[in-house]
Amino acid sequence: MTGTMYLIGTGPGDPELLTLRAARLLATMPAIAYPTTEQAGAMAFDIARAYLNPSAQLLPICLPMRRDRAPGKAAYDQGASVIQTQLDAERDVAYLCEGDPLFYGSAMYLLERINAPVVVVPGITSLTAAAAAIVRPLAARNETLKILPAPLRDERLKAELNSAPAAAIIKLGRHFDRIRALLEQTGHARNAVVIEYASGQNQRITKLADFAHDARPYFSIILCSAGEEAWAKT
Incomplete structure (x- = not known):
């Protein structure tokens, strides 16, 4: 026993x-x-x-x-x-x-x-909490959603993003700057949002284009979309 x-x-x-x-x-x-x-x-x-x-x-x-x-x-x-x-x-x-x-x-x-x-x-999960924080769907209808760990190599990430209408990038930390560059290359940066400490007392929401502070918290996530839905065209 x-x-x-x-x-x-x-x-x-x-x-x-x-x-x-x-x-x-x-x-x-x-x-x-x-x-x-x-x-x-x-x-x-x-x-x-x-x-x-x-x-x-x-x-x-x-x-x-x-x-x-x-x-x-x-x-x-x-x-x-x-x-x-x-x-x-x-x-x-x-x-x-x-x-x-x-x-x-x-x-x-x-x-x-x-x-x-x-x-x-x-x-x-932080994924659903992040979506709730920005009041935006993760994906809809026949869209696919990919969850991508930031430590993946650039080639793998770029290939995954190119076939993903919607994506969530997790485990950002020290990988933040190269992830931002990749999202700009694949067209996902336009409406991407960074959510730090989703639902917590120190939650912070920043558009990727406006993200300038030096902190790169591990507990952060980027939600982005290059699909055909309305939130992907803002």
Whole structure:
């Protein structure tokens, strides 16, 4: 017998966007694990803080934000071991994840490392929160929407954009300037919008053409369209 691990999406930033199911589970969960980084802190924990069982044991898992994957693998191995110890003691554990656990979420790396039942509680993604922030559809009718990570190489990104009426560029950070140049080449820059920290207290919305500030936050997304719908022609 073991406990159950719950992968809980905390949503994009606004604590009120946490789902009712997530809030109900967190209120009684005996152990709470969550990712933390030196650069970004513990965003998922901060979002869910008000909903947590006050007597829950807290299990922070420090994840390095590096291009080299070896330190990350070691951190997930160590974090999984801490969680597994709780599960083997027949204690349920919730692992918090920004947005949705299985949408580019760190929770996915625990799945292969944990030997216990797993329940996934979906969360609202930054993608839908960003669209809500600018009150603009992601795509419509027969349009296709592509979600493109900014670290992809220029050639791959350009090819994907050239066949995409609508696109969302995620994981911007230090890739921002080259992404802007690529969007200008493919015709997606005309109505592109940068949404930083969607739904959070420090949310900021800027047209790509007007984006001049130096900050390049990792938690930002560009929504753009080169399709035939009205919002693609503004």
